[in-house]
Amino acid sequence: MSAKYEHKEHHKDDHKSLIQWYKKNKRSLPWRASKDPYKIWLSEVMLQQTTVVAVIPYFEKFLEKFPTVQDLAKAPEQDVLEAWAGLGYYSRARNLHKAAKALAENGFPETAAELLELPGFGPYTSRAVSSIAFGEKVGVLDGNVIRVLSRKYGLKTEWWNNKARAELQTISDQLAAFGQSDSLNQGLMELGATVCTPQKVMCVLCPWSQDCVARDKNLIEKLPLKKPRKQSEVWVWKPLVAIKDNKVALIQNDYAPFLKGQWIFPGEIAMEKSKPKDYDVKHNITHHDIFIQITQKKSLAGRNIQWVNLKELKKVNPSSLLQKVLQKVFQKVSQ
DNA sequence: AATGCGGGGTC
């Protein structure tokens, strides 16, 4: 054990104060009303890169459509994607569906190690489901937990590096090992989401504020360390948009550096030094800043073209990029 | 180890 953790030994009741705080202050959220592993899992996957506010309506609707893991397993993938449309990161939905097929058959394994074998279950989701639904004494490590632990114990951990990240995982595991790992893990995340936030930190509400290294040493703004970022690139995309009989012409993307292999409008794309003066729509995919200049066509020919009904578009490609472009096209028409 | 995947929030 490194010297860094010895600090922690001085505060052996950290887990108790956090759990007590969580039980008193937790928000009432739809997925907290149940111990059903399916619902816990669904919420964790939806919450992976999305905010609580955005997730709630999707979560409710999704469960109306697919009330059990068996319902999800037997649904066509396109229906699952449609229910996910707007949430982003659509491979999450595809993997959710794949895993549902295995889970519907055999039921949920109750340990993180077993869950980890399933598609879409990484270290975080496996531990979240096993601890929250089944009480396994394993700690979670997500962005919230990284922030809380880095500050509380004053750790300058380069958490994006796997080896360094393992140190934080160890601390989280140690806290969970005391018991009530469900409340402990959710407490860590709740604290990070509501009190120990990236900005406007509310230490006055924190159960750990009396013994927080970052607070003592005025390091709140410095921790956690920031991951170095890849510089963003400016791309100008000139899609050809042809609409006929409520159908739109798409090709399988072999020319743009984003959404590879997915059905998008045909057209041209180029990387530029700076953003163009005129554009119709702007979209962002990771480090691609995409400036879109739309060309409307009366017709389009080519053997690779697929004409997709506008009502079915979200099933073929749920990305909001296409929705944004079409919205602009209809806006132009009505002007 | 590095890259791709999207949408939303903040200032």
Next chain:
DNA sequence: GACCCAGCATT
């Protein structure tokens, strides 16, 4: 409008 955010799969 510029900048920030992060879990999982793939390569």
